[in-house]
Amino acid sequence: MTNATAASDVRVRFCPSPTGNPHVGLVRTALFNWAYARHTGGTMVFRIEDTDAARDSEESYQQLLDAMRWLGLDWDEGPEVGGPHAPYRQSERTEIYADVARRLLESGHAYRCYCTAEELDKRREAARRENRPSGYDGACRDLTPEQVAAYEAEGRTSIVRFRMPDEPITFTDLVRGELTFAPEHVSDYGIVRANGAALYTLVNPVDDALMEITHVLRGEDLLSSTPRQIALYRALAELGVGAGHTPVFAHLPYVMGEGNKKLSKRDPESSLNLYRERGFLPEGLLNYLSLLGWSISEDRDIFSVDELVAAFDVRDVNANPARFDLKKCEAINATHLRELPVADFAAACAPWLQAPYAPWSPENFDQAGFDALAPLAQTRLTVLSDITANVDFLFLDEPVEDQKSWQKAMKPGADALLRTAGEKLALSGWTADELKAAVLAAGEEHGLKLGKAQAPVRVAVTGRTVGLPLFESLEVLGRERTLARIDAALAKLSG
Structure with missing residues (x-):
């Protein structure tokens, strides 16, 4: 056995199943594989594990490709790119798996198991009661030809099991150090279903071997399957399948969500x-x-x-x-x-400035007005979708109606302040500094500091108590629209 260690020869793989929407745990795995390949000058193989026809979908497959492109995680071999080990979808490699399974059977590395589900359940339950390991007990490991004939005469179907070695398996995990698994805790396992379909437990190591994968970076939840796969890699090497080396493993830590629970696909x-x-x-x-x-x-x-x-x-x-x-x-x-x-920020905002996100009519959008506000918005946004609520006052015919903001700002005396502010703004120059001075002066007449004085003005004009800097916003909105909105707010207060 050899272990690949030369950095320039690093070959990693990202091999998701196309089921459901991509999740952040999957992305973290893809990212670490991609980053390691790019750091070492190695190769990123993108492989699709779509052998579960009941759960896999073409829609999920396309979402995976789209997600990788959006994230900028490119791949050197895989769908739409090709490569020397094509095809890269397991559903297109069934003949390869059937041939390897046949060779494993013929060499004695695997055997047919005729145990029924009921028999397996009973024996597992008995093992649990006796505090013994409850994995497969090897009942079909050494069947005689007569026993096989008898089972088949009964009409029993069989799966194919891989024969695990009767010795500990030790390997060095790049994240967790040296690990040893005793044979009694790693039982023989199924690699081919009764209908002849290869299982993940076979196809994954076979593809790793054939695609010459040197490093397997994957989630901690797959750690318990590693000794099984190492044994299979060794058997494949004996049969001349693939590159002949066992990959180096690195099992990535769990990503936890709320309540000390592993982050689940179902978590929003x-x-x-x-x-x-x-x-x-x-x-x-x-x-x-x-x-x-x-x-x-x-x-x-x-x-x-x-x-x-x-x-x-x-x-x-x-x-x-x-x-x-x-x-x-x-x-x-x-x-x-x-x-x-x-x-670049302004360009990135573009999707959120149009349907279905934008509540304004397309003809009301003013690119010059948005460009004037973009630098102010950029310093305040957390995510790009925040832009819509920050600039909607500029493109709506009327400001949004936010009752909480209205009730907070339009307290007794707000009408008098707004009336004074409107008068002073009407006579003011229309730069941000001049507008600020006008509202400050209005506030002083009513015994209010700027913060208190500008709140009713902000809600009258934008509909909200928070947003972009008020006076720069008024400057872009313009004199006519600003004063009209103050008048409308006064009419509402008097009504």
Whole structure:
């Protein structure tokens, strides 16, 4: 057996199943594989594990490809790219698996198991009662030809099981160090269903071998299957299947959600689509996900994808579970938004300035007005979708109706303040500084500081108590529309 160690020869694989929507745990796995391949100058193989016809879907397959493209995680071999080990969808490789299964049977590395589900359940239950390991007990390991004939005469069907070695399996995990699994805890396992369909337990190692994968970076939940796969890699090497080496493993820590539970596909914050719809930047999301088990340095959380690639070594991944913190994820994304050139920020906002996100008519959108406000918005946004509510006052015929904001700002005396502010604004020049001076003067006449004085004006004009800097917003909105909205608010207060 050989272990691949040369950095230039690193070959990793990302091999998701096309079931449901991509989730952040899956993305973290893809990111670490991609970053390690790019850091070492190696090869990223993108492989689709779509052998479960009942659960796999073409829609999910397309979502996976789209997600990888959106994130910027390119691949060197795989769907739409091709490569020397095509095809890269397991549903198109069934003949390969059937041939390998046949060779494993003929060589004695595998055998046919005729145990029924009922028999297996009874024996497992008995083992549990006696505090023995409850894995497969090897009942069909050494059947005689007569026993096989008798089972088949009964009409029993058989699966194919891989024969595990009767000795411990030890390997060094790049994240967890040296691990040993005793044979009594790793029983023979199924690799082919009774209908002849190859199981994940076979196809995954076979594809790794044939595609010459050198490093397997995957979730901790798959750790218990590793000794089984190592035994199979060794058997495949004996049969001359693939590159002849056992990959190096690195099992990535769990991503935890609320209540010290592993983040589940069913948890709302796990869906990648959520982050795309809210307007996270790919680089912001990848920055945060890379921190789930790894860090670029003890005192630094913000970095670019290029900096991640330059620094990433899977040996630096922490084995302890990582907690997903949505607030921190948002804060990191906000930092990346602020670091964009203004023109790039404005361009990134474009999807949220039109249907179905924008509540205004397309003809009301004013690009020049938006461009004037974009630098102000950029310093305040957490995610791109926030832009809609921050600039809607500029493109709506009337400001939004937010009852909480109205009740908070329009307290007794607000009408008098608004009337004075309207009079002074009507006579003011129309720069932000002049507008601020006018509202300040109106507030002084009513014994109010600027903060209290501008609140009714803000709600009258924008509909909300919070938003972009008020006086710059009024400057862009214009004299006529600003004064008309103050008049409308006064009419509402008097009604």
